[in-house]
Amino acid sequence: MGPGPSNVHPRVLRAMSTPLLGHLDPSFVEIMDEVQELLRYTFRTDNKWTLPVSGTGSAAMETAIANLVEPGDTVLLRTKGYWGDRMAKMARRAGGEVVSLPTPANEPVDPADVTEAFYDHDIDVYGICHADTTTGIRQPHMSELADIARDHGAYTIADTVTSLGGVPVTVDEWGVDVAYSAGQKCLSLPPGASPFTINERAIEKVLNREESPRSWYLDLSLLEDYWGEERAYHHTAPITNVYSIREALRMVAEEGIEDRWERHRAVAGELKAGLEALGIEYNAAEEHWLPSLNAVEVPDGVDDTAVIEYLLEEYNIEIASGLGDLDGEIWRIGCMGHSARRKNVEYLLAAMEDALAQQGYTA
Ligand SMILES: Cc1ncc(COP(=O)(O)O)c(C=O)c1O
Numbered sequence: 001m002g003p004g005p006s007n008v009h010p011r012v013l014r015a016m017s018t019p020l021l022g023h024l025d026p027s028f029v030e031i032m033d034e035v036q037e038l039l040r041y042t043f044r045t046d047n048k049w050t051l052p053v054s055g056t057g058s059a060a061m062e063t064a065i066a067n068l069v070e071p072g073d074t075v076l077l078r079t080k081g082y083w084g085d086r087m088a089k090m091a092r093r094a095g096g097e098v099v100s101l102p103t104p105a106n107e108p109v110d111p112a113d114v115t116e117a118f119y120d121h122d123i124d125v126y127g128i129c130h131a132d133t134t135t136g137i138r139q140p141h142m143s144e145l146a147d148i149a150r151d152h153g154a155y156t157i158a159d160t161v162t163s164l165g166g167v168p169v170t171v172d173e174w175g176v177d178v179a180y181s182a183g184q185k186c187l188s189l190p191p192g193a194s195p196f197t198i199n200e201r202a203i204e205k206v207l208n209r210e211e212s213p214r215s216w217y218l219d220l221s222l223l224e225d226y227w228g229e230e231r232a233y234h235h236t237a238p239i240t241n242v243y244s245i246r247e248a249l250r251m252v253a254e255e256g257i258e259d260r261w262e263r264h265r266a267v268a269g270e271l272k273a274g275l276e277a278l279g280i281e282y283n284a285a286e287e288h289w290l291p292s293l294n295a296v297e298v299p300d301g302v303d304d305t306a307v308i309e310y311l312l313e314e315y316n317i318e319i320a321s322g323l324g325d326l327d328g329e330i331w332r333i334g335c336m337g338h339s340a341r342r343k344n345v346e347y348l349l350a351a352m353e354d355a356l357a358q359q360g361y362t363a
Helices: 010-015 026-043 057-068 082-093 111-120 142-151 200-207 220-227 239-255 257-277 304-315 342-358
Strands: 049-055 074-077 097-100 125-129 155-159 178-180 192-198 293-297 330-334
Touching (some): 026 239, 049 057, 049 220, 057 155, 057 178, 074 082, 082 097, 082 155, 155 200, 192 239
Parallel strands (some): 074 125, 155 178
Antiparallel strands (some): 293 330
16 A cells, blocks of 8 residues: 555556567567556557557656657656656756746646746647645646647647546547556556557657667667567567556456446545544645545654554555655555455554554544
């Protein structure tokens, strides 16, 4: 019940013990096709260039930045946020110049600030974190933000690492140009194969770059030789991770993406009601609540680390502390994928009540 990795379903673990096929074996190519189709379903997109990046969520993030950002491009980001700051570091390495939004780390981005930034600067690429794992805040207005960028001729990149497969992500409806994610959150698969999708408009920019991306490994035009029609060797795919993502995505399709979103909302809703009954407050306002990551305030007089250790030692439950400025201020409780189950929530609530009582806390 931490911020990821979430528990992996036994079906996915079993799929990972399947004997290896060659990365160009016709049977493996069929598996690749299936993974790509299932990824389109999960992202709610028809984008042809949709594939799992070999690596963790940061590799998928860097695939977006390294390909879309050209030397001299201006990139708009909310750099006070943990993930926007990571994107900014990557954008600078790609030769881009970063313009920072003024939004504090602990608030969603206001479209009015984005509009103003677009009037003040000639922005080429805009990065948005949809689901912030550090603050438990869900960014609303995704379509509006993508529209602002498109109207100014810019491209949007959406980080859906902590939302894909658990919280509504609708790439085509939002109109974002690129979206990426990771396996170890709401998809419940081991880190290593990270969902990525890019639309035709952004592919045009990538294919017409004046110079190649600085990363060879993450160069989309080369990756597409392997994941596209040609099926030519680029690097040896992490076969076992591809098995795992296929099985996890099959489970998404069997459950149905909308039912899966609803399960996360309902189960995390029970967690929220239970924690609030214990007198624990949420970091995010109700309208920005992120069901997959519940960031809650540590009550006054309670030692956050002692509670984390007690839950782990006595109950075998993992939750996490805050990162950066929120260290010591919040706990981060995941409700993701195979871990988003009622019995987990009930167990955690009982354990939390005990852990707080050990600290002398009463609601
Ligand atoms: C929102 C967000 N973006 C990006 C990442 C980076 O992913 P990874 O740690 O898999 O490289 C994370 C990791 O937790 C994340 O929460």
